[in-house]
Amino acid sequence: MxxxxxxxxxxxxxxxxxxxxxxxxxxxxxxxxxxxxxxxxxxxxxxxxxxxxxxSLGWMDTGVSFGEPGYEERETIDNGLQTAARSGFTDVLLNPNSFPLPDSSSDIVFLKNASKGHVTNLHPLGNLTVSGEGESLAELYDMKNAGAVGFYDFKHAVTNPNLLKIALQYAQNFDGIVLSFPLDNHIAGKGIVNEGIVSTRLGLKGIPAMAEELQVSRDLFILEYTGGKLHIPTISTANSVKLIAAAKKKGLKVTCSVAVHNLIKTDDDLEDFETHYKVLPPLRTTKDCKELIKGLTNGTIDFVTSDHTPLNIELKKVEFDNADYGTIGLESSFGALNQLFDIEETIEILTRGRKTFGIEVPExxxxxxxxxxxxxxxxxxTFSEDHISSSSKNSLFLNTxxxxxxxxxxxxxxxxxxx
CATH class of the missing domain: 2.30.40.10 (Urease, subunit C, domain 1)
Known part of the structure; x- marks a missing residue:
């Protein structure tokens, strides 16, 4: 054409x-x-x-979820990629967030084949462990050869430090990148929102910032020992920014991302118990937002992701405690970022990421x-349901x-x- x-x-x-x-x-x-x-x-x-x-050059999102296979009612690959194209993204990294989870080369081949013929390129992340259970490593090398651009148990921390150590050592043989979600489950416990004044006032169990920072600290310590490439997706606290900045100064090959909503929304938005605001990591404080924005500007934080997570209505239209975590974000990502930064910086942020994941950089x-x-x-x-082309409508940017x-x-x- x-x-x-x-x-x-x-x-x-x-x-x-x-x-x-x-x-x-x-x-x-x-x-x-x-x-x-x-x-x-x-x-x-x-x-x-x-x-x-x-x-500008086509934009890239380093973390989206669709539903297929298994949860097609949330989002098919076809509709997900059309939504990405409408939202300005020519490349997306697909989180392993389906059923069954992609933990073998044939799963990656299925995802690549299902995405053919679209404007937007889909780059799958394979599961780090078999069935995402955190017990034993999945077929990392075979998945890489089939087209996986990294390895991640989506929104699940690598609880076994030795497993992360082995993964980082093994992946170096084929220049693979390992992703580790920053959350210590033992500290987080049954928390569902940021621990602080707001959680206390609302009577909601809190996830302390320390739950993230302990995990980040541990992972960076392991990375320093093993070498290799580590990506920490969706950090949310001021201290995480400091820890990663210090690691980069040491010359460690670490990258990280932040979800766009964690730059803009805070736990003050929880006052109405609106379940669209229930996300993981949770919305933090204004101070955290400021430090995350600063980290993004100075290069400590490498990428912004929409953290697009479609969920059917019955998973959100329940009491706050029982609602699933997640918000869609592809359609609102540009408009939200562009409120924070001037257009040059917004575009610079939206076009980052390909090199880290071994994807060809366009010119x-x-x-x-x-x-x-x-x-x-x-x-x-004002962002409304009319602006949403995802099958699911669970956006925390509605009315923003x-x-x-x-x-x-x-x-x-x-x-x-x-x-």
Missing amino acids: NILLKSAKIVNEATKEIHLKKRDILIKNGVIEKIGVQIDAPPKTKIVEHKNLHV LREGTKANLTIFDPNTEY VLKGTVLGTISNNQVHLNH
């Missing part, structure tokens, strides 16, 4: 000569053929024009494959004012336009 973006403002620091300049971009058969001030459209070319058209130059997101950064709107609209995505010689 041939497409011409007219007068698009390019946000891409890597190409200094056109960064923040308005240009026409002609894409032929999936390749950027020409970037120029004025390009005439060849025959049979789709022209994309918009009053405030912006373009915005003539002669390269088009992997692009088009958007308008200035529109403001967001800034910026995704207009479409271009990747894999395909175009998805929202308007």
